[in-house]
Amino acid sequence: KAGVTQTPRYLIKTRGQQVTLSCSPISGHRSVSWYQQTPGQGLQFLFEYFSETQRNKGNFPGRFSGRQFSNSRSEMNVSTLELGDSALYLCASSLAGVSMETQYFGPGTRLLVL
Amino acid sequence: GNSVTQMEGPVTLSEEAFLTINCTYTATGYPSLFWYVQYPGEGLQLLLKATKADDKGSNKGFEATYRKETTSFHLEKGSVQVSDSAVYFCALSDGSGTYKYIFGTGTRLKVLA
Numbered sequence: 001k002a003g004v005t006q007t008p009r010y011l012i013k014t015r016g017q018q019v020t021l022s023c024s025p026i027s028g029h030r031s032v033s034w035y036q037q038t039p040g041q042g043l044q045f046l047f048e049y050f051s052e053t054q055r056n057k058g059n060f061p062g063r064f065s066g067r068q069f070s071n072s073r074s075e076m077n078v079s080t081l082e083l084g085d086s087a088l089y090l091c092a093s094s095l096a097g098v099s100m101e102t103q104y105f106g107p108g109t110r111l112l113v114l
Numbered sequence: 115g116n117s118v119t120q121m122e123g124p125v126t127l128s129e130e131a132f133l134t135i136n137c138t139y140t141a142t143g144y145p146s147l148f149w150y151v152q153y154p155g156e157g158l159q160l161l162l163k164a165t166k167a168d169d170k171g172s173n174k175g176f177e178a179t180y181r182k183e184t185t186s187f188h189l190e191k192g193s194v195q196v197s198d199s200a201v202y203f204c205a206l207s208d209g210s211g212t213y214k215y216i217f218g219t220g221t222r223l224k225v226l227a
Contacts (some may be wrong), residue, residue, distance in 0.1 A: 004157070033215070043203065043217040056214045090157055092215075099207045100146040100165040103215065105157035 023091030031097025137204035
């Protein structure tokens, strides 16, 4: 079974631009979560989608948004990029997104904002 | 709110040494607890998990026991190898119905040959 895939793996943008990251979950998984990983803040939860609906959201500004398609693939968008948005963005999927489930992580997209 | 506290790293050990990485948590209800590992340049992989009090999770020689009385989930391994060098994350998943993982800050382990 193929794992979680994320594209692109690396991205360089400049301040003020916007970016879209993509995540394809494991086949059959309907829950997709997004995390931001930085050396200073560690892993922070962005949001979780299930059946095309955002169920949970972390404490990030409205510049960060996402969506999920009917095939469970998810995209994350960051508008008006800031230098502080430079990070590794991780996507994780699970079957139904319930508490005791394991999340399966993709390799991440490394975003550098100049 | 819910939180996870991990011991600060880095932790440097010689091969075959005993490993303990401390993790304590604060949570309402009955969270599930996890240890994830991140190797350089990769995403996180589940190492082990426990879903209720007194459960012991184990995998690849690593163990952790869900201790509700001390709100802890310490990771242990009897004999580490160079290949265990990685960053280890303790995490909890809120058991109240909302699905939101909370991660600790991570502990970097370096094992020397």
